[in-house]
Amino acid sequence: MLKKTGIPTQADLQEVYPRPERLAQGPVAVIECFQRIPCNPCATACQRGAIQPFEDINDRPQLDVDRCNGCALCVASCPGLAIFVVDETYSEDQALIKLPYEFLPLPQEGKIVAALNRAGEKVGEGIVVRVQNPPAFDRTAVIHLAVPRELASDVRNILVEGEPHAER
Amino acid sequence: MIETQIAIIGGGPAGLQAATAAGQTGAQVLLIDNFDRLGGQLVKQTHMFFGSQQQFAGTRGIDIATKLAKQVAALENVQVMLEATALGIYEDGVLLVEQHDRVHKVKAERIIVAVGASERMLAFPNNDLPGVYGAGAAQTLMNVHGVKPGHRVLMVGAGNIGLIVSYQMLQAGVEVVGIVEAAPTIGGYLVHAAKVRRAGVPIYTSHTVKEAYGEGVVEGAIIWQLDENWSPIPGTERDVAVDVICLAVGLSPLSDLLWQAGCEMAYVPELGGSVAVRDELLRTSNPEIYVAGDVAGVEEASSAMVEGRIAGLGAALSLGLGGETAFKHLQEAREQLTALRSGPVGEKILAGLRRVEREVATDA
Ligand SMILES: Cc1cc2nc3c(=O)[nH]c(=O)nc-3n(C[C@H](O)[C@H](O)[C@H](O)COP(=O)(O)OP(=O)(O)OC[C@H]3O[C@@H](n4cnc5c(N)ncnc54)[C@H](O)[C@@H]3O)c2cc1C
Ligand code: SF4
Numbered sequence: 001m002l003k004k005t006g007i008p009t010q011a012d013l014q015e016v017y018p019r020p021e022r023l024a025q026g027p028v029a030v031i032e033c034f035q036r037i038p039c040n041p042c043a044t045a046c047q048r049g050a051i052q053p054f055e056d057i058n059d060r061p062q063l064d065v066d067r068c069n070g071c072a073l074c075v076a077s078c079p080g081l082a083i084f085v086v087d088e089t090y091s092e093d094q095a096l097i098k099l100p101y102e103f104l105p106l107p108q109e110g111k112i113v114a115a116l117n118r119a120g121e122k123v124g125e126g127i128v129v130r131v132q133n134p135p136a137f138d139r140t141a142v143i144h145l146a147v148p149r150e151l152a153s154d155v156r157n158i159l160v161e162g163e164p165h166a167e168r
Numbered sequence: 169m170i171e172t173q174i175a176i177i178g179g180g181p182a183g184l185q186a187a188t189a190a191g192q193t194g195a196q197v198l199l200i201d202n203f204d205r206l207g208g209q210l211v212k213q214t215h216m217f218f219g220s221q222q223q224f225a226g227t228r229g230i231d232i233a234t235k236l237a238k239q240v241a242a243l244e245n246v247q248v249m250l251e252a253t254a255l256g257i258y259e260d261g262v263l264l265v266e267q268h269d270r271v272h273k274v275k276a277e278r279i280i281v282a283v284g285a286s287e288r289m290l291a292f293p294n295n296d297l298p299g300v301y302g303a304g305a306a307q308t309l310m311n312v313h314g315v316k317p318g319h320r321v322l323m324v325g326a327g328n329i330g331l332i333v334s335y336q337m338l339q340a341g342v343e344v345v346g347i348v349e350a351a352p353t354i355g356g357y358l359v360h361a362a363k364v365r366r367a368g369v370p371i372y373t374s375h376t377v378k379e380a381y382g383e384g385v386v387e388g389a390i391i392w393q394l395d396e397n398w399s400p401i402p403g404t405e406r407d408v409a410v411d412v413i414c415l416a417v418g419l420s421p422l423s424d425l426l427w428q429a430g431c432e433m434a435y436v437p438e439l440g441g442s443v444a445v446r447d448e449l450l451r452t453s454n455p456e457i458y459v460a461g462d463v464a465g466v467e468e469a470s471s472a473m474v475e476g477r478i479a480g481l482g483a484a485l486s487l488g489l490g491g492e493t494a495f496k497h498l499q500e501a502r503e504q505l506t507a508l509r510s511g512p513v514g515e516k517i518l519a520g521l522r523r524v525e526r527e528v529a530t531d532a
């Protein structure tokens with residue numbers, strides 16, 4: 001249970017996960033923010049109005065999947081690092097995950113890294129396709145990671161070799 | 169004797185915003201802080217903050233500190249005294265301030281106390297071994313002085329501070345072997361918990377530290393599980409080899425100055441401990457003294473900033489400064505504070521406030 005372990009359950013995820021029809025159409029944000037907290041940068045960051053403006057600062061973000069194009073602006077601006085973009089149409093057998101990453105060194109583009117699930121366990125490998133780290137992202141890099149399609153809903157972090165917290 | 173209209177003690181988010189708000193009304197303001205730079209807790213917060221845009225949500229704490237300090241520096245009528253410690257508040261608004269081994273007398277018509285909070289300790293055998301740190305102290309070591317507190321850390325407490333400091337330790341290249349939390353559920357924001365968890369840090373709820381051990385320094389800790397009545401369950405002991413035990417078990421308002429000044433105080437667990445009884449504009453039972461920020465109730469930087477503005481404007485208005493503009497800003501600030509506290513996280517704070525907010529004498 002999320003409140004005991006920090007890991008969202010399948011039931012939690014189902015509530016926010018875009019439907020398969022939408023996933024089949026291309027990149028879309030997955031907002032894993034399950035608690036009412038006083039916070040709203042995701043809504044103000046989205047330029048497409050896909051995250052509805054909050055009436056109450058404690059509202060949970062509501063995504064209009066049809067307006068979202070998976071640009072990942074919200075990924076870098078969420079202080080909870082709770083937003084990911086999933087593109088299941090990336091290639092024949094791979095999905096692309098855009099995830100927030102705040103560890104140094106940043107991985108090199110083209111590098112193969114361990115793909116971790118929400119418990120920090122290695123579930124496979126991914127290829128770093130792109131590293132976005134413009135000044136506007138304010139030091140929260142967005143990593144574009146290609147992973148086997150069946151891992152698309154599981155992979156939420158990476159482990160870059162040589163990173164000290166990797167030695168476990 | 170230094171004379172000023174409004175003296176503000178503490179240059180964290182609350183004190184900084186109080187100085188700006190009061191300064192903008194034209195008041196003579198003196199801002200006093202005992203550190204060598206302004207920002208309070210913010211100077212070591214490298215993570216992005218919550219809140220709304222008005223409170224710089226999505227900006228890193230350290231950058232918020234810089235922004236707030238710039239606003240203060242832009243006001244000519246606001247003087248700043250750094251490395252200066254307020255020692256006591258005496259009758260007629262006289263304040264004793266120690267700076268560079270000299271004691272200054274400051275005479276102010278209003279005093280805003282915004283000194284923040286201090287870290288709590290936890291009792292367990294060998295908690296006096298070197299290697300047992302407060303989470304805030306460990307954070308200062310890493311993020312202000314660039315020194316790693318150790319190699320392998322056990323974090324105690326899964327509130328926001330425990331979760332955030334764990335994350336920052338990982339960023340600094342320190343291994344965090346786990347976070348123990350006595351309560352059955354995680355107290356901090358679940359988004360923070362999820363981000364340390366997916367970096368591989370287990371969170372043990374219903375667990376606590378039985379004891380620390382080591383020859384002269386921490387070499388490890390024994391943790392054990394708690395049952396639903398918070399009693400340890402024998403046989404669940406687990407030995408974790410660590411060189412640092414980091415305590416993030418809560419903060420208590422730094423209320424000494426307020427006690428000493430004779431303000432009416434109340435013990436309110438929801439607000440973290442002893443706080444001053446005050447009215448809605450944060451004026452205490454001593455009409456010359458206001459409070460703002462964590463010292464008024466341990467909460468967040470976002471609410472500390474808004475409280476700072478309210479106290480700054482309230483103090484200025486009570487001196488006949490600021491006029492209608494200040495009054496309008498005051499209303500806006502109060503609305504922001506209500507909005508911030510309207511969710512489940514704010515419920516506890518509101519419950520606490522109901523016990524200390526009341527009309528206080530305003531015949532100054
Ligand atoms: C690890 C951590 C993470 C946090 N993350 C967040 C977050 O994400 N979002 C959020 O909104 N809040 C966060 N907070 C909380 C936030 O930092 C505090 O609520 C906020 O700083 C309180 O502001 P303040 O101005 O009341 O006190 P402080 O920031 O503590 O400032 C008080 C100042 O007063 C000075 N002082 C104390 N005594 C004296 C004296 N006698 N004389 C002179 N000066 C004195 C101190 O040196 C200090 O500079 C976090 C806190 C911590 C520890
Ligand atoms: S990915 Fe882009 S379009 Fe979609 S919600 Fe985020 S910011 Fe808006």
Ligand code: SF4
Pocket residue numbers: 031033039040041042043060061077078079080081082083359
């Ligand atoms: S910015 Fe992130 S943490 Fe804040 S409400 Fe949006 S998704 Fe949740």
